[in-house]
Amino acid sequence: MLELTSEQISMGQAASDKPAALRLLADRLVADGLVAEGYLQGLMDREAQGSTYLGQGIAIPHGTPATRDQVFTTGVRLLQFPEGVDWGDGQRVYLAIGIAAKSDEHLRLLQLLTRALGETDLGEALRRAATPEALLKLLQGAPQALALDAQMVSLGLPVDDFEELVWRGARLLRQADCVHGGFAGIVQGLAPLPLGEGLWWLHSEQEVTRPGLAFVTPERPLTYQGQAVNGLFCLASLGEAHEALLERLCALLIAGRGEELFHAANSRAVLEVLGGDIPPDWPSARVTLANAHGLHARPAKELAQLAKGFEGEIQIRVMGSGEGPVSAKSLSRLLSLGARRGQVLELAAEPAIAEQALAMLVSAIEQGLGEAVEPLPVATPEQLDTPQPPNLQAPAPAAGSTLRAVSAAPGIAIGPAHVEAPVQFTYPARGESPALERQRLETAVSQVREDLQQLIAGGAAKSIRDIFTTHLEMLEDPDLIDEVSQRLQQGDSAAAAWVVVIDSAAARQESLGDALLAERAADLRDIGRRVLAQLCGVQAAQAPDEPYVLVMDEVGPSDVARLDPARVAGILTARGGATAHSAIVARALGIPAVVGASEAVLRIAPGTPLLLDGQRGTLIVAPQPEVLERARIERDQRAQRLAAAAQRRHEPALTADGHRVEVCANVGEAAAVSAAVEQGAEGIGLLRTELIFMAHSQAPDEATQEAEYRRVLDALAGRPLVVRTLDVGGDKPLPYWPIPSEENPFLGVRGIRLTLQRPELMETQLRALLRAGQGRPLRIMFPMVATVEEWRQGRDMLERLRQAHPVEDLQVGIMIEVPSAALLAPVLAREVDFFSVGTNDLTQYTLAMDRGHPTLSAQADGLHPAVLQLIDITVRAAHAHGKWVGVCGELAADPLAVPILVGLGVDELSVSARSIAEVKASVRELSLPDAQRLAQRALSAASAPEVRALVEKQ
Ligand code: PEP
Ligand code: MG
DSSP states (O other): OOOOOGGGEEOSOOOSSHHHHHHHHHHHHHHTTSBOTTHHHHHHHHHHHSOOEEETTEEOOBOOGGGGGGBSSOEEEEEEEEEEEEOSTTOEEEEEEEEEOSSTTHHHHHHHHHHHHTSTTHHHHHHHOOSHHHHHHHHHOSOOOOBOSGGGEEEEEOOSSHHHHHHHHHHHHHHTTSBOTTHHHHHHTSOOEEEETTEEEEEEOTTBSSOEEEEEEESSOEEETTEEEOEEEEEEOOTTTTHHHHHHHHHHHHTTOTHHHHTOSSHHHHHHHHTOOOOOOOOEEEEEOOOTTOSOHHHHHHHHHHHHTSSSOEEEEETTSOOOOEETTOHHHHHHTOOOTTOEEEEEEOHHHHHHHHHHHHHHHHTTTTSOOOOOSOOOHHHHHSOOOOOOSSOOOOTTOEEEOEEEEOSEEEEEEEEEOOOOOOOOSBOSOHHHHHHHHHHHHHHHHHHHHHHHHTTOOHHHHHHHHHHHHHHTOHHHHHHHHHHHHTTBOHHHHHHHHHHHHHHHHHTTTOHHHHHHHHHHHHHHHHHHHHHTTOOOOOOOSSOEEEEESOOOGGGGGGOOTTTEEEEEESSOOTTSHHHHHHHHHTOOEEEOOOGGGGGSOTTOEEEEETTTTEEEESOOHHHHHHHHHHHHHHHHHHHHHHHTTTSOEEOTTSOEEEEEEEESSGGGHHHHHHTTOSSEEEEEHHHHHHTSSSOOOHHHHHHHHHHHHHHHTTOOEEEEOOOOBTTBOOTTSOOOOOSSGGGSSBTHHHHHHSHHHHHHHHHHHHHHHTTSOEEEEESSOOSHHHHHHHHHHHHHHHHHSOOTTEEEEEEEOSHHHHHTHHHHTTTOSEEEEOHHHHHHHHHTOOTTOTTTTTTOOTTSHHHHHHHHHHHHHHHHTTOEEEEOSGGGGOTTTHHHHHHHTOOEEEEOGGGHHHHHHHHHTOOHHHHHHHHHHHHTOSSHHHHHHHHHHO
């Protein structure tokens, strides 16, 4: 987030003209590592498009969208020009604030600044400021006012106890951006202060971003510590903003008028008593902002100019922000809204001009205020009025047919199909009458409430009940109902009003960049669909009584609640790859799953018998009885095999003729090592150290890393550890390590390429490893090596550090993840101690198929003969020089791949801990000569399915 600090300010600068000032600014941004050299051009281009003069002697130069990729780190730098710089149009700039921003983070800065912009003579004061601190004080402007408006008041809440009331008060403050998420927990732990007349007070300064006061009352009488609870004030305290309010409140209570607050008919009455911001009772209209970078300077200027064309007051506010409305005619006030794409703006205008002004401004905002806008993913009533025809191109797969897709979670599932296809809801945009539409909405909401209560009472696990309880609470949210009611008054149909309100509330939560709130947004959409289905008379398909195969477009977060392994035998999805959410959920729950099977599966008739093989990634529709029987036998055999394998998990994996293959575990943290050893790991074959880095908010220092690596080695108790140096960049950046965005991150600066560019970071990691590894079997490998030079640079660095930190049992190797490394294996094998094949990346680079691609990843199969050829080259080269080869990609855990990898001569298989016992058992079923013959045949096969068929025939 952008904040202003005195270190960012350079005082007493001079520039002969605007280009010179921009150059100074760009130099400063470059020198401080915020942007690349080319950013100056972006600053100049932006000025050419329109002056960045803001008012009061301040300009805010920033780049164009085209130069965003030149920004390494979002930040600002401020230059004071006491002599002033001519910024064109007769404007003189005394302070230039250079912004380096990758997205719309600078809106926050504009919000901060606009508090100061209202002050008179700011420009002169900025010019005369003698120190950075004085300048900063001027920029911070007047102290923030206490946020207290209709959104901060919630009356008659259906709460069970005082704690819940506190939580609701804190939530209002959170929704208004007054506090961070931790505020609720803090006030829950404080002792509330009784004010008399059953009114209570709680406040905290912790986790507060701006001052705000919430007032909440319970629906029915409550008591707390034996005293009545009629209402609660919850204050986010910051500075002195609340003092005037507190005085007013005290006077009110002394006069015995507390009842006026908790018996108030509506929030307006409360605000009148407390002196909060009372919204004028003017006609209003709402519109969702679609501009990619929010209401930034240019569109805001356009809006202010349009508003100035009307003789009368026009106000605007961001719904759900908790901030009061501002004049639409003031550019600085518009910027202070900090409105982002997806947020709903409410415009209110004096009655005399309302009709014309609201229509014209809403239409201008919809059209982007002079910017080209991408439509929002929000269904407007008008769009939804015209039903979208379902895609009928792909017919349902025929009975007896076999479909191949992405294997996501192993196991065989047999059961009737329960299809949950996305439903197209159809409804009118305009309602018959507000009263009738309200009646419809109430009926639908109360039906959904009943359904949810039944689900909660239905004896599901606590985690599932919690999800439905949250849904129930969302359904009762008075703000939501309030917003819908307002739309009904404006003539919307119940369904149209409901859709718009739910979508904009969810979009608002998603746009806050908070993972937890984004999850809540998914829940909100879920509850939205339930009510909409009621309003449109769409019946949800009844799930079969027996265990079924759930067929869906994609499994979303809120669907997890329904994935009871006792009822859902298997999961089949139309979209998603092996790394999709659905796949991860299925694996975690142990439900066999096949994903990315195409839209055709959504048209399978409900109840059709399905046979799903999560291991092979296949689906058989309405299988013949004998096929089903075979599958049942296989399923039972697999269960028996797994049980037997678990019994022998601590024994080594020897083929029937005595050839040993080491089986190790892939882990990402020290805490997982003991469990892996317990599950039979003979060592760690891949420690993904980036997960350790990702668990910290900044790069862990040497001591922290050393301690973590020590914990790993301690838990291994003498077993070997293969560590991969930091593998980030490209698609998996570290938040505290800004990397310029790349057109094609998978082919960009990642893995060893990146760490070689930051040698101090790599050296710290290597030193920590060497220090922890003394007296233990330590193997270090470099990821994503594509050239011999990269390997040598990494090795030389390690050799240098090794002088000071000797480790007797140290081996140094590389991962084989890029085809060039496999093809160079004969050269590399002379120098490395070992290779570890990362088949996940090797497959994507060999086949040029993104490993997470939703439709291609089914074909990105590591058993493709082209990938096997590269593994073969690697193993031959290594063995010719007496070196060993491991495989640590997902392929190593694939039971059909184990015979081939063993047959190719791979010495070590490293897999996730839960696969160790099964992989060891697969090795024991082999004989080395048979596996070698099989591998040779696989090398000359034409495709991955052909290879799989070869293994299955064995
Ligand atoms: C691989 O690419 O196979 C591998 C093990 O590395 P990661 O999956 O972490 O990229
Ligand atoms: Mg990899």
